[in-house]
Amino acid sequence: MHDNNSPTQMPAHIKVTEVVTRDGFQNEDRVVSTKAKIQVxxxxxxxxxxxxxxxxxxxxxxxxxxxxxxxxxTRLPHHLGVVYSALVPNIKGAQRALATGITELHLVLSASESHNLANLNRCVRESLAQLARVCTFVQRENPETVLVGTIATAFHCPFEGRTLVERVIWITEKLVDMGIHTVVLADTDGAAAPLQIEQTLSLVRERFPEIILGLHLHNTRGMGLANAFAGLRSGVTLFESSLGGIGGCPFAPNATGNISTEDLVHMLHEMGFHTGIDLDQLIAEGRKLPAIVGHHLASQVAKVGKSSDLHPFTGTKIASSRASQKEVSGHIH
Amino acid sequence: MHDNNSPTQMPAHIKVTEVVTRDGFQNEDRVVSTKAKIQVxxxxxxxxxxxxxxxxxxxxxxxxxxxxxxxxxTRLPHHLGVVYSALVPNIKGAQRALATGITELHLVLSASESHNLANLNRCVRESLAQLARVCTFVQRENPETVLVGTIATAFHCPFEGRTLVERVIWITEKLVDMGIHTVVLADTDGAAAPLQIEQTLSLVRERFPEIILGLHLHNTRGMGLANAFAGLRSGVTLFESSLGGIGGCPFAPNATGNISTEDLVHMLHEMGFHTGIDLDQLIAEGRKLPAIVGHHLASQVAKVGKSSDLHPFTGTKIASSRASQKEVSGHIH
Structure with a gap:
């Protein structure tokens, strides 16, 4: 358990949804083989x-x-307690997905019109109508299927700027009306700041106290874990992240993409949250990725190790005599 | 002003102390010329x-x-309202510093014994005795001089692990007894997590309500801005950061070092805090650094620009006909 001084609304267990083989690999130039995906x-x-x-x-x-x-x-081995999910854009995608036996489907649209138009080639109302048809179809074909709604550009749009929270609430209401109980708010271009995360979550939570709220965060401007912390303070129990932090933003070619799962889980564990994840094993898996994608990764913890990986103390750093050491001391902080 | 929904204890104006020519350049292999330092x-x-x-x-x-x-x-031009400061390890350093006419001196020691021994070659009690002598000397020679105390490894030590807050309180008390009114807590190895930042600040603040508390943060494990946000929530009004995020940690060779001033100021401005800093100009100055230090920088905002730098909307991304676009829509979030 985390410390008693922590805010009372903070949850003890956090669910981490890994998106590397979807959001990560989708943004890689190199096409990763099915076999390599299964290994990851x-x-x-x-x-x-x-x-x-x-x-x-x-x-x-x-x-x-x-x-x-x-x-x-179809080829993925089944494991007790492990849920595989997939994004479906339309009924045809849902048909294909259900045929594989997958049990959780993710539906996506953007809060901003221009981003929705750029990515889904339709206005937001058309997207909502299409997603409603997908939901009806899935609920009829396989009512056990879990449906998750993701709202892209929920905080900021690369074309329009800051997103009005009223827009997020309006779309959330439509998703809830479709029978969706989990809504993930995505900071698509990594532009949200932590106070905005807190404010948006507070207003959405107030309006929809019964749904599960998740965050899909990007580290484009270095605020990824700050926004995750803001989410935790707001009671968020679900985060999407990518192993190694891979998955760039198409609107920011040099930017890092998704928050790194290693860095997220490391921060969570350092603060006493439970995730059920073996961080050492996770870091080891992440270190296999560069060979698959052909470039270095953005995960900081993968580079330097955990806070708890202590360094051996080898005495003073200055090699000269004790007297002159005293004289010249005062190196760093 | 920041939003009314923000915590009431959050301050409106934040002081940012830039450390690039000290903490940054100190950790560079290349020795930067005096002329280049003055230009920076x-x-x-x-x-x-x-x-x-x-x-x-x-x-x-x-x-x-x-x-x-x-x-x-001695060669630095004077500007109204601009305060230059320097780190001094001992009386000899203080003598040299006062001879230049500098008006603010920073005194450093570590909270953990092994880190203090590694860097200052003495135990913490010896360091405290030495800093007391420096304070007495400075207060006699030039009582107008501002003295700032920095506690390294205030949250975590690379040799010993997590630092007990009692240790930080004990050292703070000694610094206050020396006549120091500003104390900066440094996350030297970038290992603190935001809840620990909040808890430590809360306890130190409770004990010493009259002093100015600052944070010197590193982004070693990606938590730099998360810790800054935790500091803001705890009422911290002073942050030390480095242009471009330069200044590595000697205990983590591959790691990024100090939090980047561009990224920090960007986050502050996005949340409505005042800093008095022109972020566009700051980013432009940061972009001159790679030519000086000979390598790329860690600042994310320097790479991708501000959240408010919007992208021109050029319509849908898919180039084929509208019919087939509809059919194949559903690209990213």
């Missing part, structure tokens, strides 16, 4: 991750990196 | 920074990068 997912499961968004049932022409969605999900 | 400092002043820790009056053998301390401070 198996590694994640071994590290104790129990929720993995493994792919997207989007048209292969749009995202060739995920063209193997059907084969990937 | 002048650029910072033009960007509205009013508090700059410019150098350290340490023995040149220990830190050759700062061997020009006397010359640098």
């Amino acid at each position: 997912i198996e590694g994640l499961v071994q590290a104790g991750i129990t929720s993995i968004e493994v792919t997207s049932f989007v048209h292969p022409r749009v995202v060739p990196q995920l063209a193997d969605a059907d084969e990937l999900v | 400092i002048e650029g910072l002043v033009q960007a509205g920074i009013t508090s700059i820790e410019v150098t350290s009056f340490v023995h040149p053998r220990v830190v050759p990068q700062l061997a020009d301390a006397d010359e640098l401070v």
Whole structure:
């Protein structure tokens, strides 16, 4: 348990949904093989991750990196307590997804019109109508399926700037009306600041006390974990993150993308939250990624290790005699 | 002003002390010329920074990068409202510093014995005795001099692990007894998590309500801005940071060092805090640094720009016909 001084609304257990093989690999130039994806997912499961968004049932022409969605999900080994999920953009995607036996589907739209238009090629009302049709279809075909709604640009849009919280509440209401009980707010371009996270969550929570609220955060401007902390302070129990922090933002070519799962879990554990994840194993799995994607990763903890990885004390750093050491002391802080 | 929903104890104005020419350049392999340092400092002043820790009056053998301390401070142009400060390890350093006319001196020791021994080659009690002698000397020679005490490893020690808050309170008490009114707590190895920052600050603040508390943060494990946000929530009004995020940690060779001033100021401004800093100018100054230090920087905002730098909307991303676009929509979030 975390310290008694921590805010009372902070939850003890945090669910981390890993998105590396979907959001991460989707943004890589290199197409990762189905076999390598399965190995990554198996590694994640071994590290104790129990929720993995493994792919997207989007048209292969749009995202060739995920063209193997059907084969990937079909070939994934089942593990007790592990839930695989996939993004579905439309009824055709949902049909393909259900055919694989996957039990959780993620539906996405943007809060801002221009981002929705740029990415989904329709206005927000059209997207809402389409997602309602998908929900009806899924609830009829397989009522056990868990549906999660993700609102992209929930805090900021790269074209329009800051998103009005009224917009997020309006869309959340529509998603709830479709029978969705979990809503993930995404800081798509990594532009939200922690106070805005707190304020948005507070207002959405007040209006919809019964739903599960999640955060999908990017570290584009260095605020990823600050926003995660703001989310924790607001009672968020669900975070989406990517192993190694991979998954760039198409609107910020040089930027880091998703918050790194290693860094998120490290911060959570350092503050006493439970995740069920073996961080050492997770770091080990993350260190296999550069060979798969062909570049270095953004995870800081993967580079330097955990706070609790202590250094051996080897005495003073200055090699000269004690007398001159005294004279010249005062090196760093 | 920040939003009314923000915690009431959060201050409206934040003081940012820039440490790039001291803490940053001290950790660079390349020795930066006095002329280049003056240009960097002048650029910072033009960007509205009013508090700059410019150098350290340490023995040149220990830190050759700062061997020009006397010359640098003497040659710095004076600007109304701009305060230059320097680190002094001992009476000899204080003598040199006062001879340059500098008006603010920073005194450093570590909360943990092994880190103090590694860096200052003495135990903490010896350091406290030495700093008391420095204070007495400075208060006699020039009573107008502002004295700031910095406690390194205030949250975590790379050799010993987590620092007991009792230790920080004990040292703070000794510093206050010396006549010091500003105490900066440093997360030297970038290992603190935000809840610990809040808890430590709360206990120190409770014990010493009259002093100014500052934070010197590192981003070693990605928690730099999360810890800054925790500090803001605890009423901290003073942060030390480094342009471009330069200044590595000697105990974590691959790690990023100090939190980046650009990223810190960006987050502060996004949340409505005042700093008096022109962020665009600051980013422009930071972008000159790679030519000086010879490597890329860790600042994210320097790479991708501010949240408010919007992208032109150029319509949908998919180039094919509207019909097929509809069919294949559902790309990213």
